[in-house]
Amino acid sequence: MKLKFIKVALAGNPNVGKSVIFNKLTGARQHIGNWPGKTIDKKEGFHRVDGRELYIVDLPGTYSLTAFSVEEVIARDYIIYEKPDVVVDIVDASNLERNLYLTLQLIELGVNIVIALNKMDLARKEKIEINVDELSKELKVPVVPTIAPKGYGLDRLVREIVNMAESRVRPEYIEYPGVEDYIRELSKYIENTELARVFNPRWLAIKLLENDEDVIKKISGFEDSKYILEKAGEIRKRMEERFGDAEVAIANARYEVIRRIISKTVKAVRKITASDLIDQAVLDRYLGIPILFVILWWMFQFAFTISAPFSDFLGDLFAYIAGILAGLTGYPYIDYLFFGDYGIIQGLGAVLSFVPLIMALFFVLALFEDSGYMARAAFVMDRPLRKLGLSGRAIIPMIIGIGCNVPAVYSARVIPDERDRLIAIITNPFIMCSARLVFFSAIAYAFFREYAGDVILSLYLLGYLLVFVTAIILKKTIFRGVEAPFIIEFPAYQKPSFRVAVVRMWDRASLFFRKAGTIILIGLLVIGILAITDVSTLSFTSNPENSLVALIGRSLQPLFKPLNWDWRLIVAAIFGFVAKEIVLGANAMLYGVSESEIAVKMSKLYTPIDVLGYMIFIQLYIPCIATLAAVRHESGSWKWTLFTVLYGIAIAYILNFIVVSVGHLVFG
Amino acid sequence: MIIPLIYLPDYSTAVIVDIKGGRGFVRRLYEMGLTPGTRIRILKSSGPGPLLIEVRGSRIALGRGIGMKIFVRPDYITPSNP
Amino acid sequence: MKYLKAFLSVLSILYLIYGILQFYNGVISWWIRENAITIQLGIRVGNTYIPNIFPEPFSGICLIVIGFVFMKSLYLYCRGDYRYKGFLFIGWMLSLMMLALNIIVLLADVLDAYYPAILGGEISGWTLESDPWGIAPHSILGLIALPLYYEVRDMIKELIPG
Numbered sequence: 001m002k003l004k005f006i007k008v009a010l011a012g013n014p015n016v017g018k019s020v021i022f023n024k025l026t027g028a029r030q031h032i033g034n035w036p037g038k039t040i041d042k043k044e045g046f047h048r049v050d051g052r053e054l055y056i057v058d059l060p061g062t063y064s065l066t067a068f069s070v071e072e073v074i075a076r077d078y079i080i081y082e083k084p085d086v087v088v089d090i091v092d093a094s095n096l097e098r099n100l101y102l103t104l105q106l107i108e109l110g111v112n113i114v115i116a117l118n119k120m121d122l123a124r125k126e127k128i129e130i131n132v133d134e135l136s137k138e139l140k141v142p143v144v145p146t147i148a149p150k151g152y153g154l155d156r157l158v159r160e161i162v163n164m165a166e167s168r169v170r171p172e173y174i175e176y177p178g179v180e181d182y183i184r185e186l187s188k189y190i191e192n193t194e195l196a197r198v199f200n201p202r203w204l205a206i207k208l209l210e211n212d213e214d215v216i217k218k219i220s221g222f223e224d225s226k227y228i229l230e231k232a233g234e235i236r237k238r239m240e241e242r243f244g245d246a247e248v249a250i251a252n253a254r255y256e257v258i259r260r261i262i263s264k265t266v267k268a269v270r271k272i273t274a275s276d277l278i279d280q281a282v283l284d285r286y287l288g289i290p291i292l293f294v295i296l297w298w299m300f301q302f303a304f305t306i307s308a309p310f311s312d313f314l315g316d317l318f319a320y321i322a323g324i325l326a327g328l329t330g331y332p333y334i335d336y337l338f339f340g341d342y343g344i345i346q347g348l349g350a351v352l353s354f355v356p357l358i359m360a361l362f363f364v365l366a367l368f369e370d371s372g373y374m375a376r377a378a379f380v381m382d383r384p385l386r387k388l389g390l391s392g393r394a395i396i397p398m399i400i401g402i403g404c405n406v407p408a409v410y411s412a413r414v415i416p417d418e419r420d421r422l423i424a425i426i427t428n429p430f431i432m433c434s435a436r437l438v439f440f441s442a443i444a445y446a447f448f449r450e451y452a453g454d455v456i457l458s459l460y461l462l463g464y465l466l467v468f469v470t471a472i473i474l475k476k477t478i479f480r481g482v483e484a485p486f487i488i489e490f491p492a493y494q495k496p497s498f499r500v501a502v503v504r505m506w507d508r509a510s511l512f513f514r515k516a517g518t519i520i521l522i523g524l525l526v527i528g529i530l531a532i533t534d535v536s537t538l539s540f541t542s543n544p545e546n547s548l549v550a551l552i553g554r555s556l557q558p559l560f561k562p563l564n565w566d567w568r569l570i571v572a573a574i575f576g577f578v579a580k581e582i583v584l585g586a587n588a589m590l591y592g593v594s595e596s597e598i599a600v601k602m603s604k605l606y607t608p609i610d611v612l613g614y615m616i617f618i619q620l621y622i623p624c625i626a627t628l629a630a631v632r633h634e635s636g637s638w639k640w641t642l643f644t645v646l647y648g649i650a651i652a653y654i655l656n657f658i659v660v661s662v663g664h665l666v667f668g
Numbered sequence: 669m670i671i672p673l674i675y676l677p678d679y680s681t682a683v684i685v686d687i688k689g690g691r692g693f694v695r696r697l698y699e700m701g702l703t704p705g706t707r708i709r710i711l712k713s714s715g716p717g718p719l720l721i722e723v724r725g726s727r728i729a730l731g732r733g734i735g736m737k738i739f740v741r742p743d744y745i746t747p748s749n750p
Numbered sequence: 751m752k753y754l755k756a757f758l759s760v761l762s763i764l765y766l767i768y769g770i771l772q773f774y775n776g777v778i779s780w781w782i783r784e785n786a787i788t789i790q791l792g793i794r795v796g797n798t799y800i801p802n803i804f805p806e807p808f809s810g811i812c813l814i815v816i817g818f819v820f821m822k823s824l825y826l827y828c829r830g831d832y833r834y835k836g837f838l839f840i841g842w843m844l845s846l847m848m849l850a851l852n853i854i855v856l857l858a859d860v861l862d863a864y865y866p867a868i869l870g871g872e873i874s875g876w877t878l879e880s881d882p883w884g885i886a887p888h889s890i891l892g893l894i895a896l897p898l899y900y901e902v903r904d905m906i907k908e909l910i911p912g
Contacts, residue, residue: 064699097724098701125908128725211691247691251698255706268725274905276711277836279727283712283720284837287822290815291840297812298847306854309861313868320869379718379729453780486718486731487700495910 006054006165007082011075011106012090013099014061015372015491017118019043020148021090022058023503025158032507035074049158057084063098065105067214070418076214079109080199085165088157090116093123093130093145094492096266100258103139104174110200112171114160115143116153122492128268135265140172149497173202176253178243182209182235189231193224208232209239210247275492279376288380295373296399299364304403307356314356318349333540336532337525347524350579351517354406354626355509361400361407363505365414370496374414375488382486389471390427391420398424398467401431402460405623408433409630410508419479425635426474426644427467429623432460435580440615442584446599447608455612459619466620466651512630519629527578545590549574563617563656564610573618580624609663613656621652669742673708674719674735681709682740689737700728702738754901755824758838761895762820765845767791768803768887769813776807792890795878801891802884813887816844839905842898849892855883 012018023030026045035042043058059078060071067073079087089106091099106113117132136143142160146153176183187205190196195204199219207215209232219225236246243249282291322338322345329335338344368374374393382392390398393415401408408428415421432440440459444452530549534541541547553571560570568590575586588598602611622645623631632641670685684706687694701724702708711727712720718729730738768791775788792799823837863876878884899906 066695066699095724095726098726101699101701247695248698251695252703252705255698255701255703272832274839274908275727277833277905278839279711279720280833280836281819281822281840282836284822287815287819287837290811291819291844294812294815294844297808298844298851301851302854305851305858309858309865312862313865316866316869316871375729379720382718382731486729486734487696488718488729489700490720490727490729492727493909 004052006052006086006162007084008054008056008161008165009078009082009084009087010056010058010090011079011087011102012061013063013092013095013102013489015489016061016090016092016095016099017148018058018061018090020497020500021088021116021118021146021154021157022056023500024148024151024154025054026056040070040074047158049162052162054158054161057082062102064102065109066210067212073214079106079111084111086112086114086161088114088116088161090118093117093119094126094128095119096128096130097258097262100261101254104254104257107139107141107171107174108200108203108206110171110173110203112164113141114157114164115139115141116157117143117145118148120145120153121147121150122494126268126273126492128266130267131265135261138261138264140174174257176250177256179209179239179249179253182239186228186232186235190228193222193228195219195222195224195228198222205232206250209236210250211236273492275372275490278493279490282373282376283380289384292377292380292395295368295377296395299361299368300399300403303357303360303364303400303407307360310356311353315349315353318345318352322346322349331540333532336540337528340528340532343528344521344525347521347528347578350524351513351520351626354404355513357404358407358410358512359505359509361411362508363501365396365411366501366504367496367498369414370494370500372491372493375490379488379490388468389473389475390424390468391415391417394420394424397428398431398464401428401433403434405429405431405433405627406512406630409627409634410512412634422635422640423471423474423479425631426640426647427470429627429631429644429648430463430466430470430620432463432619433580433627435624436619438581439584439618443599443602443611443615446603447611455615459615462616462655463619470647512633515629515633517629519632520625523625523629524578527575531575563613563653563660564606565614566605569614573621576618576624577622578625580618583618607664609660609667612663613660616659617652617656619652620648620655622648670739671742672736673710673721673730673738673740674713674732676710676713676740676742678710678713680742681707682742683707684738684740686739687737688739693737697734697738701726702728707743708740754827757898758820758824758827761891762817762824764891764894765813765817765820765887768801768891769810769815769817771810772803772805772813772887773807773810775803775805776810779805780807798879798884800885801887801889804883804886809886809888812844812848813891816841816848816891819844835902835905838898839902842895842902845892845895848888852883852886852889852892856881856885859883 010018010022022043022045025047027047029047030043030045033042033044034040040060045056045058047054047056057078059075062069062072062075065072065076067076078084087106087109089103091103103113103115115136117130117135123130130145132143132145142164144153144157144160146157148154183202183205186209187201190199190201190204195201204215204219208229216229219228239246239249282288284291322340322343325345326335326339328339336343340346365374368377377395378392380392381395385392385394394412396414397408397412400411405428408431409425412421412424412428415424437456440456441452444455448455527549530552531547532540533548534546535548535551536546549571550567552574553567556570557565557567568587571590572583572586576583584598587602591598591601593601606614622628628641628645631644632638635641673682673684676682684702684704686704687697687702689697697703706723709722710719711722713735718731719735720727720729722728771789771791779788788803788805790799790803792801792803819837819841823834823841826834826837859881860876864873867873
């Protein structure tokens with residue numbers, strides 16, 4: 001029977017080439033969104049073949065289907081509730097033994113499975129020979145050898161998928177030695193209940209014997225669940241008397257099966273591979289970390305250098321457009337709002353100018369992730385960073401933040417643990433970005449002469465110090481909890497795929513533009529309106545001293561008196577919320593001098609201590625609006641975004657105050 | 669002789685005898701292929717940082733804390749060239 | 751590859767020397783702005799040098815690290831330890847990456863200098879001398895390291911699919 005529409009799910013361990021297969025099958029006809037309620041990417045797409053439409057969902061990569069992690073729950077729930085017609089299990093041929101653990105769990109679910117035996121080329125290089133027919137016989141499912149990047153085997157894979165979907169043959173299960181009787185006993189009870197209509201009885205039996213909490217929760221609504229749970233408990237007790245631990249016994253049974261299958265189907269001669277050799281260098285106790293820093297420095301330079309001309313161009317382009325359109329409508333209010341220096345058009349240009357940078361960074365990040373190096377990098381940095389409250393992979397956003405916090409916050413994606421990721425995101429704004437550096441360089445020299453370099457360096461270090469302190473505090477309080485055991489698999493190194501990197505780069509950039517872009521534009525609109533609205537008449541004013549924003553500045557002045565600030569510094573800081581580079585220009589405008597003279601002007605009005613305090617404040621207070629939008633986007637919560645804002649202002653104020661008070665006490 | 673994994677030198681091989689820990693912990697290790705009766709090879713144990721081992725054909729990095737909880741019986745201790 | 755020992759010795763020493771010089775140049779330029787006399791070690795071309803040791807301490811550190819990687823490879827090679835190859839591969843990859851980076855920097859600077867023309871703005875023009883990087887040790891040393899390809903060719907073949 002020919003089906004019009006076939007629902008397919010792709011499953012498999014991480015690093016097996018699932019995304020490559022997904023991309024090859026769906027090409028441009030794919031869409032990336034989110035799994036409802038979670039921050040994990042959901043990739044779905046279509047593939048047309050022979051008048052049939054395959055709807056393909058790329059499930060998150062998992063090592064198994066116990067409900068231990070978010071990814072596993074997503075994958076498992078999709079298979080159980082969405083009931084795909086076929087599940088494609090993508091298996092790494094060079095790693096068969098470990099991959100089969102998931103395969104067996106999929107077989108337990110009783111779904112239709114086709115196995116794609118991927119990375120055949122790598123297996124060949126590592127001198128691993130696999131008897132594919134025998135493997136198919138043992139697993140009782142079709143096995144298709146593939147080499148995903150070359151597209152080899154994919155046609156046949158699709159044919160098998162279609163065959164399986166249309167053939168209506170019931171999938172067979174594999175017996176587990178030693179525990180099969182117990183499973184069968186429980187599953188017979190389940191078959192006579194309502195549960196059998198939703199869940200595969202054998203699978204449910206196995207899960208209950210394993211005491212899977214998520215499954216127990218899932219069946220609690222059903223009529224016979226109490227009865228079945230009792231039966232399960234009783235059988236489990238018997239198993240425990242025999243084996244000691246039911247869950248372990250079942251896991252062992254799986255591995256028994258795997259061992260048997262491997263011994264019949266795989267022949268391997270393990271030799272030193274290129275990957276082993278590279279790891280010797282990359283994980284060297286002395287050179288490992290320096291090599292990592294060289295690579296990070298390179299990524300940083302590459303991304304910022306290659307994107308700079310495009311960013312500059314976009315910024316200038318929009319300034320040019322704004323310039324041409326200036327005075328277009330004849331209503332000064334609208335004109336300034338849209339075409340003025342802090343107007344919407346320029347704002348749009350500012351947002352777009354982030355895009356090349358984000359694209360470039362995600363391109364290189366994807367290349368290094370794909371090559372296999374990132375796992376090693378996380379390994380190398382993990383122990384030093386753990387002591388400072390951060391995860392190993394957090395080194396990446398910490399370095400990128402030196403250039404710009406926006407892509408840095410996004411790069412926190414590489415951190416798998418959600419709590420660690422949040423910590424990295426929240427603390428990132430403390431790292432001094434190049435925008436702040438612009439302001440500091442201009443001011444520091446006028447005030448501190450030959451010590452300017454030291455001052456700036458200490459501001460950098462202050463930022464990092466706060467990152468660590470905050471991380472440690474968060475780890476010990478709000479984010480306290482059981483650490484997931486630190487286990488990382490190192491895939492074999494491979495030449496990274498350009499195409500995968502490009503696709504990921506494009507996704508990330510367009511997501512930024514859509515999500516963050518909206519927030520940024522709204523923020524600009526608000527500040528723009530405040531800056532040009534006259535306090536008394538509520539109409540247009542070109543003099544910021546009379547504007548609403550100045551009113552805000554003046555009314556806040558008493559608060560900042562302990563810091564020796566004048567209202568103009570406050571207003572400039574408010575403008576700094578838009579973009580930290582603007583702090584310099586805003587101060588210049590408010591004091592009525594040009595940007596090159598502002599430093600001199602300020603040196604006449606403030607002591608070095610006061611300016612140092614102001615610099616500390618600017619370094620630490622809220623992130624610029626683009627960064628804030630990124631934080632909101634990546635953390636998925638307004639609560640944490642708000643925390644970042646309040647925490648930053650608080651720390652900034654306190655430190656500014658301490659420096660100014662102590663400084664004046666000591667130096668007068 | 670049964671010792672914690674963490675005490676093995678580079679390039680030695682051993683068979684896992686037992687894993688001590690909570691349910692979720694042990695389960696996680698099982699998923700990665702670390703089960704009693706499995707032979708493993710230490711790829712890197714010296715120096716600071718996590719352990720790197722080879723098990724069932726894959727390279728896995730483990731935190732040192734985990735290395736304390738996995739008990740193995742070493743085959744023999746080899747010199748530095750494997 | 752014959753003469754690998756000699757080649758690696760020279761290469762690692764060059765990376766170390768240029769790295770240290772660049773680090774020095776970087777430090778004195780950032781801290782002692784005025785009258786900072788940077789050291790150069792190359793052929794003078796017009797108003798600049800080839801290679802141009804532009805002042806940046808972190809870049810210098812990178813060159814030093816690459817020097818150490820090659821040194822470790824040499825050390826292991828002399829001891830007959832097969833592991834020299836991994837270090838050689840990494841060193842080679844890193845020098846190649848530095849070469850590529852230099853080229854990209856030059857291209858980007860040229861682009862940056864000439865794009866205002868599209869918007870009818872002024873072009874400040876670009877010359878090799880005005881470029882902050884110029885032809886830095888990254889490219890010269892990267893070019894010198896290229897022949898090591900033959901030494902790691904088998905590893906590369908293993909890593910490329912197909």
